[in-house]
Amino acid sequence: MAGLIPKSFIHDLLDRADIVEVVDSRVPLKKAGRNYQACCPFHNEKSPSFTVAPDKQFYHCFGCGEHGNAIDFLMQYDGLEFPDAIEELASMLGLEVPRETTANPQAEARKRQQAADDYQQMEHAAKFFAHQLRHHSNSDKVVSYLKGRGLSGEVVKAFQIGYAPDGWDDLLKALGKDQGSRQQLVDLKLCNRNDSGRYYDFFRDRVMFPIRDRRGRVVGFGGRILEGDGPKYLNSPETRIFHKGRELYGFYEAKQAHRQLEQVVIVEGYMDVVALAQHGIDFAVASLGTATTTEQLQMLFRTTQKVVCCYDGDRAGRDAAWRALENALPLLTDGLELSFLFLPDGEDPDTLVRKEGPEAFKQRLSEAQSFTHYFFAHLTESLDLSKDSGRAKLLKEAKPLIEKLASDYYRDALLEQLARLLRREVSQIADQVQRPQAVRNQREPVKITPIRRAIGLLIQYPQLGKEVPPHEELKGLNLPGMELLLELHRQTHEQNLTSAQLLELWRGRPEEKPLRQLATWDHHLDQDHIVQEFCDIFLFFIDQFIEQRANELLAKEREAPLSKAEKQEYMLLMQYRAGQRKTDAKS
Numbered sequence: 001m002a003g004l005i006p007k008s009f010i011h012d013l014l015d016r017a018d019i020v021e022v023v024d025s026r027v028p029l030k031k032a033g034r035n036y037q038a039c040c041p042f043h044n045e046k047s048p049s050f051t052v053a054p055d056k057q058f059y060h061c062f063g064c065g066e067h068g069n070a071i072d073f074l075m076q077y078d079g080l081e082f083p084d085a086i087e088e089l090a091s092m093l094g095l096e097v098p099r100e101t102t103a104n105p106q107a108e109a110r111k112r113q114q115a116a117d118d119y120q121q122m123e124h125a126a127k128f129f130a131h132q133l134r135h136h137s138n139s140d141k142v143v144s145y146l147k148g149r150g151l152s153g154e155v156v157k158a159f160q161i162g163y164a165p166d167g168w169d170d171l172l173k174a175l176g177k178d179q180g181s182r183q184q185l186v187d188l189k190l191c192n193r194n195d196s197g198r199y200y201d202f203f204r205d206r207v208m209f210p211i212r213d214r215r216g217r218v219v220g221f222g223g224r225i226l227e228g229d230g231p232k233y234l235n236s237p238e239t240r241i242f243h244k245g246r247e248l249y250g251f252y253e254a255k256q257a258h259r260q261l262e263q264v265v266i267v268e269g270y271m272d273v274v275a276l277a278q279h280g281i282d283f284a285v286a287s288l289g290t291a292t293t294t295e296q297l298q299m300l301f302r303t304t305q306k307v308v309c310c311y312d313g314d315r316a317g318r319d320a321a322w323r324a325l326e327n328a329l330p331l332l333t334d335g336l337e338l339s340f341l342f343l344p345d346g347e348d349p350d351t352l353v354r355k356e357g358p359e360a361f362k363q364r365l366s367e368a369q370s371f372t373h374y375f376f377a378h379l380t381e382s383l384d385l386s387k388d389s390g391r392a393k394l395l396k397e398a399k400p401l402i403e404k405l406a407s408d409y410y411r412d413a414l415l416e417q418l419a420r421l422l423r424r425e426v427s428q429i430a431d432q433v434q435r436p437q438a439v440r441n442q443r444e445p446v447k448i449t450p451i452r453r454a455i456g457l458l459i460q461y462p463q464l465g466k467e468v469p470p471h472e473e474l475k476g477l478n479l480p481g482m483e484l485l486l487e488l489h490r491q492t493h494e495q496n497l498t499s500a501q502l503l504e505l506w507r508g509r510p511e512e513k514p515l516r517q518l519a520t521w522d523h524h525l526d527q528d529h530i531v532q533e534f535c536d537i538f539l540f541f542i543d544q545f546i547e548q549r550a551n552e553l554l555a556k557e558r559e560a561p562l563s564k565a566e567k568q569e570y571m572l573l574m575q576y577r578a579g580q581r582k583t584d585a586k587s
Contacts, residue, residue, distance in 0.1 A: 002101045005086055007505070013086065014069060014501045016093055019057045022070040025092075026077050026259065041077060041336030042066045042258060044305050056460065057500035059519045069500030072225050078255070079214055079299040082507075087215070099191035106178035118241050119187060121175065122210075122218040125190055125395050129162025129208040129221075136165055138339055144206060147228060149271065155278045157254060157340055159209065164223055166205035189220075189237045203234060209270040209287065210235070212252040214299065219247060222270045222288070233269070235289045246443040248285040248300070249273055253305070253416055257282040263306035265365060266292055266324070267349050268317070277360040284310075284349070291323035306337040306366050310349060315343040325371070329404040332371070336407070372413050375401075376421065391422045392426035395429075403434050448521070451481040454537045457530060458488050462502050465492025465532045471538070477545045484511055509520050546573050 020036055027206060029036040029052060040050035040061040049063040060067040066076060076087040090097045090439045099112065133142055133156070137328070142163045146156060164171065174192050176182035180197055185191040193199050201348055206223030213219045220236030236242055237571050250273040254261060257277075265284040267273060276284040287296060300307050309324050313315035321340050328338050341364055343352055369377070380398055382388040398418055405411045415433065419426040447454070458464055491497065491505060499519060506512045525533055549575045553566055562570065 005083060006100050009098055010086065011501055013089055013093070014071070014498070015055065015097065015506060016095075018054070019059060019070045019500065020052055020054050022089065022092070023052050023059060023073055026073075034089050040064060040066065041470070044304070052267060053499075055498075057498040057501075058519065064333075065382060065520070067254045067516065069504060071504070076302050078379055079302040080252075084215055102557070114199075115241065117184065118239075119217045119219075120192075120242070121181070121184055121188060123221075124175055125221070126160055126162065126189075126208075126210040126218045126569050128171060129164055129210075130160050131162070132165050132170075133161065133163040136163060138163065138166065138205075139303055140227065145207070148534045149275065149350070151274060151278055153273060158277070159250075161274070162208040162210070163207050164201065164203035164206045167201070168204075171201045171203075172199050175299075186202055188239050188241070192294055200237075206234065207307045209243070209249065210273075210297055211247055211248055214224045214252060214301060216252050216256075217241075219229040220244070220288075222249065224271065230429060233289070243289040244390065246295050246299075248296050249288060250277075250285040253277070254283050261304040263308060263365075264300050264304050265310050265349075266300075267310050268312065268320070269294075269348065269350070272349040274403045276353055276361070280354065281361060282359055291320050292327060294331065296414070297324070297328050299363060301331050301336055305335055306339075308339050308341055308378060310341045310343065310366050310368075312348060318378070323373070328371075329401060330406055332405060332407045332410055334409045338371045340371075340374045341365060341368040371410065372417060375414060376417055380421070385421055394418070395422060395432075399433055407450070410545055424490070425434070432547060442561070449481075450537055450540060452518060452521075453523070454541075455481065455485050455488060457525060457534050457537075458485070458492055458533070459499055459502060459515060459519045460521075460523070461530055461534075462492040463491055463496040464531065467531055468535055468538050471542065474541055474545055477548060479541070479544070479565065482541075546576055548575060555568055 014155075020029060021040075024036075026206070027041045029037050029038050030048075032048075032051070034052070036052040036054075037048045038050050039045050039048045041068075042050075042061060043064040045063050045488065049382050050059065050061045051068075059069075059073060068076070070089055071082070071085045074080055074088050075082060078085070078088065080088060087097055130358055132568070133139060136142075149566050150174070151161075169191070171183065172185060174297070176185050176191065177198065182191070186193055186199070190202055191199050193204055203221060203223040205228070205386070206225055207221040208216045209224070211220040220239070220242040222236070223234045225232055225234070233243070236246060248266075249270055252493075254264065255459045261283055263283060265276070265281070265346060267286050269278070269285050269286055273284045273286050276282070285300070287293070307328075311321050321342070325338070325340075332338060343364075347355075349361070352364075368495070376398075379394060382393055385394065391475065395418070400415050402411060404420070411433075413428055417430045431545070446553055465488070468489070470486065470493055472486065474486060488502070491502065495501075497505075503512070503515060503519060506515050525534075550570060553562060553570045553573075556566070558563065
């Protein structure tokens, strides 16, 4: 949607929102002293290490390191992008999200209205198809087909399954009332226009499956043919509101069915998702005619710790599984689980769950191949590991893949198995396999310098900014990070901010990541000593500045006489330093 969300609105939104209520709406919290806690929703654990601090309006997991404000939580838990998380939080508070005007506010307003009209038109189309399923002259045939696939009216209604009539332009006549709406139907790929300029429906005589985005808006359709020629499934082409690499069929419905998804199953088709839901397995999703993308997997791993890729056992299914594995490598952090289930020849989830029943299918899911097992099963299926050439090729193919892994656990597990297959020691292999740069950076301990200590305290306790007046002259102190500290000090001195609001001011800036790290740094201070510690650090900086400035003046005097003003400055510096020494001696 065009137009930036004003930062002032985001600030006010975080001021109005209570992170305890936001988190508790998804993950039940229990009071624990001044804070609240729960088992972390972002990784598997038996004892709670996930803490929500009302005073900071901030959450942090001491187990996996996830942290942030109410917006971050919705992004991570609901799998939302930043603007969508703002919209969701605002809707929870009954607020309308404003948008900043640009140099061409009329154009921006038109874009916003166009997007709203597009979503509304797609919803109208979904309702049209659902109505046709019940009332069209072919209704009995279509309903019989759905019943033959074992679907009940409740499941059909839950997924808003419909029917695209077999006529030339039934949808067009219903929704294309004028030239503008007809063009919109073409833009949304609900209708086409031939060379002679005649409009006609894109979907005809098909069972229709509405595709919803993570906010529940209809953005596209999948249509299954009933009889005759043509592709078995016809999917909406990409449009200005539909990008198939971002969406997963059934994801919204699965989220609606479960407050917290313990696992998600990726299958290949719309009917597979619906058939599994019919049998109580209402946590399946389907990619939209393509291999599961990194963006889709990222959305899933934000929502659940366990993903099972369930594909046909033929070559196409195995190729799709391998592409999913490759896309998952940079996302697999410790605590996440990815496994693979390949179905018997000639079977898909739809046919198998009807034949075996839900419990047998769930048993298959529980016995799915682990990520590490499938990794080497795929790489070695055409290699002869009894020969040096086969083992060399395995190392060549496995090495770049292992280097992409974000998880230490999976990396070590794969290295152990690789070493066994290559008949080498793990140390011999590990030396040849680099860690991802992001992981290498995480493993390097952060040295807590006085600057970082002051910044960390200021982020965790923004009210400290009012305890010490800003000292702009400290810009001249040659210490890395001083300008960052002074900007944070100005922000906290001039405004009443929570930790959540302060960090939000830095979203998207290069400093955001280190600031977030310091927001969860353990300072080991008693609450009674925090103000004194912060003031002492600033006195240290002032002493450093005086020392530096005095040395600069002395160095200058060696080259040329100082001016009268410079001599007075030097005397004042010496007087301050002498007075400070007396104070130190008394204390």
